[in-house]
Amino acid sequence: MKIRNFLIYSILYLMLIGLIIVVFFNDLFNSTRVINLGIFKFQKTFEFDSFTWVCMPLVIYVIFALLYFYFSFISFHFSTKRLIKDGKKFEMFLEDLVLDRKNIYKFKTKEIQDASELVKSLYYNQAGTSADKLNNAIAIKAMVENGEICDLKPFKLSKDNTIYLKNEANKAKNDLNYAYNLLKNQEEIQDEISLSAYNNLILNGIYANIKTLKIQKSKEDIKILLNRFANDDLSLSNAELEVLIFNDNFEEGEYLDFAKELFAKIEPNSLKAIFLKLKNEKDNAFRAYLYILAKLALFDELIEEIYGSEADLEDFKLIVFLKEQGKTYDVDKLIC
Structure with missing residues (x-):
């Protein structure tokens, strides 16, 4: 009283x-x-x-x-x-x-002593006080910041809360089903969560899901997908591969890199057909097509293409010369 x-x-x-x-x-x-x-x-x-x-x-x-x-x-x-x-x-x-x-x-004063312990826990972001709720909050925050997915329902965080948003980004980054369901109706990247979901699918998702996305793939995205395919981390049909390569206009060196990456992965006639079509539609793909001819030792076709072009093709002419002289050579070392 x-x-x-x-x-x-x-x-x-x-x-x-x-x-x-x-x-x-x-x-x-x-x-x-x-x-x-x-x-x-x-x-x-x-x-x-x-x-x-x-x-x-x-x-x-x-x-x-x-x-x-x-x-x-x-x-x-x-x-x-x-x-x-x-x-x-x-x-x-x-x-x-x-x-x-x-x-x-x-x-x-006991209250100030307790307050000092709470302040230290918050400042160093370490659990260790006698307050269980605060310890749980500190632990959950550390887990979310570390990239883990946590159940935040008991904390009743608002959807604009930074920890809530970080946790959603973690889900998008690590859960392929969550990432796909988040993006399947989106036409563009809207925020960090969408970006995490998109990167997760490009890096780890199956192509059946990736190809249904409405979001336009960048050159880097296509390079990642082709690299995954070349490293047996992604399954692509020849038709899907062709769609990917034709999806954007790449530089001459990029098309050549594609040819080198895909040479050991695709049946020779199919690979030749894809790059022949590519050469006819994309001027920058000409050297990549010549590389395929050289690797397949189709010298009659290679000579026809070389001498029918006005481009500087000294490296391919050197390959023809070495072949005619019966010399050994490495196409991959000569063509770059």
């Missing part, structure tokens, strides 16, 4: 008792009471007005009330002094925390 309330209620109580005595027991003012007190051989007689005996408990109550006020004031005074000292010490604690000074602080 607050001291102010206690004082008000005490005054009201004394006034009520006084009023009751005056109204209902006014005869007490004219009567006396005698009490004989005996302890062993000690005998004593006390004679007081009846009113005095009635008021004595009230007087005792007032004495104890005053003592209560006094000790409450003393306790409040020292608590305030401790709080003020701990407040100044807490400022120094925060300064040392920011400056990474390893000083040890002990606070006299």
Whole structure:
């Protein structure tokens, strides 16, 4: 109970008792009471007005009330002094925390001592306080920041919360089904979560899902897919491979790299057919087609293409020359 309330209620109580005595027991003012007190051989007689005996408990109550006020004031005074000292010490604690000074602080006020432990846990992002909820929150945040997928339902985070968004990005980055369901109706990358989902599919997804996306693939995306195919990490039919290569306009060197990557993966006639079609539609694919002819040792066709072109093809002419001279050579070292 607050001291102010206690004082008000005490005054009201004394006034009520006084009023009751005056109204209902006014005869007490004219009567006396005698009490004989005996302890062993000690005998004593006390004679007081009846009113005095009635008021004595009230007087005792007032004495104890005053003592209560006094000790409450003393306790409040020292608590305030401790709080003020701990407040100044807490400022120094925060300064040392920011400056990474390893000083040890002990606070006299339990609440400030607990608060200092909570602040350290939050600052260093480490669980270790007696507050289970805070420990759980710190652990969950660390897991999400580390790229793990966590159940955030108990925390009731809003959908614009940074931890919630990071967790969704983790799902998109690691869960192919989630990534595909997120993107299958999107026509462009909308945010970081969509980007994580798209990269996950390009790097790890099956082509059956990738080819149904409405999002336009970039040159880098196509290069990644072709590289996965070349490394047996992605299954592509010849038709799907052709669609990918024809999807964008690449540089001459890029088409040549495709030819080198795919040479050991595709049946020779199919590969030749794809790059012949590519050469007829993309000027930059001409050298890639010549590379395929050279690798397949189709020298009649290679000579026809070389000398029917006005391009500088000295490296391919060198291959023809070496072949005619019966010399050994490495196509991959000569054509770059």
